[in-house]
Amino acid sequence: MLDRPDAAVLASEPHDDFRNGEPVSDRYTIAIELSDHSWVQFDTAQRSWGLDHSSRLLITVLFVLLSSGLIASVASRYLARPVQRFADAAETFGAGAPAVPLQLSGPxxxxxxxxxxxxxxxxxxxxxxxxxxxxxxxxxxxxxxxxxxxxxxxxxxxxxxxxxxxxxxxxxxxxxxxxxxxxxLDGQQEEMTRFELSELILTVVDDFRDIGQLVESPDLMPMVYQGRPLALKRVLTNLIENAVKYGSRARVALKAQNSQVIITIDDDGPGVPPTLLAKLFLPFFRIEVSRNRATGGFGLGLPSARSIIRNHGGELTLENRQPHGLRAIVLLPMSPK
Structure with missing residues (x-):
């Protein structure tokens, strides 16, 4: 710069030089020797904002951490969005929806x-x-x-x-x-729609009452649900029919709990041996003594009902009641996919 490659240059940072325990300068400084052996000094302006060095350093560190966190958050959202779409597509397909190709995006x-x-x-x-x-x-x-x-x-x-x-x-x-x-599995082909679930249950209950069957449905809470009403009607018809056929009467209850819709159908029959409860959901399986073909179908009602409920993202289970009787429990998510 001065056409003097041998010129002496001195530089210092803040707090490089202390006198009496105090820094001499809080600026970056550079000094260059001129040809007449005099010196020219340059220093940088520094704003303290009325804060001491430690406070400014703390603010700088916090700003860096905040900026890094913001950048990391944006980057993680960008990376996580395709993964979330992946998970949603897998859940939707697993619930019985038609296969829709997943968009190819992301890493x-x-x-x-x-x-x-x-x-x-x-x-x-x-x-x-x-x-x-x-x-x-x-x-x-x-x-x-x-x-x-x-x-x-x-x-x-x-x-x-x-x-x-x-x-x-x-x-x-x-x-x-x-x-x-x-x-x-006709229920899979039915379009999802919003309907009054309690009214659907009452419709099935009234159908059984019209033919003289003992079916109770006390105080069903109003509930708008999104699902496949015809398929769910098949499930309710099958479960109530089993209850009145093998347990003389049926009691239907409806409630919402922990983001789930819970439908229970109780009967007063002899129940089922605990070791056979899970087998009742196997196609064509029947308990010969109490549920033979002379009084029932071919062992496809419960497997079909569970398939429909699982297509809604829910579950159908059976459990024995005390002192006797069987309970069918239908668990449905509040917002099935």
Missing amino acids: LEIREAAAAFNAMQERIQHLMDARTEMVTAISHDLRAPLTRMRMRGEFIDDGEQQRKLFRDVDEMQAMVEASLAFFR
Whole structure:
């Protein structure tokens, strides 16, 4: 700068020099020797804002920490948003909603995971569709020979044998229809809508009362719910029908607790052995002594009901009551996906 590469230069920082325990200067200073051996000194302006050095240092540290926290918060939100969309998509698909491809955005790892998730749910959807198509085809193919068996049975002269044949044909036809309804899971295809849940329950209860069944539903609280009303009506009909069939009467209650809707259906029957409670949700499983086919269906009602409830993001459980009776508990989230 001075065309004197050998010029002497001195620099100092605040508090570099102390006299009598006090800093001589609180500024950054640089001094350059001129050609006549005089010195020119430059220093920087420094604002103290009326604060001592330790206070200014503390404020600077707090400002740095606050800025770092703000930047980290923005960055974490940017990184967490794709993960949240990923989690929401997985929960929605798990609740039975149609498969919707997940948007590929965010860091490379998230995009790769989203692409794998899209491929996975597409494969699962194809498998579910193929299963439904297969069962539909089997059902269609079975209807024709069953119809022919019934037509040929018309030519049987023995009335007793004819009656037995027709009974078997009707049972096989009913089993085919029940299996088809179970595997189709019609409740998944119904659109979600807002409806009055207590009114839906009262409608089912009134249907049973109209045919002389003992069904109680005291003081149902009004509740607007978003779900699939026809599917939930099937669940309620099945559970109340089981209660009045095997327990002589049914009591239905509705309440909201801990962000959940709780529906209970109690009966006064003998209950179920604890070791068999979980097995009642297996397709085609029946307890022979108390729940045989002469008085019931084919063991698909409870599995179908649990599938519908789980498609709403909830759960269906059974428990024995004291001193006797069975309780069906339907747990539904306040806002199903």
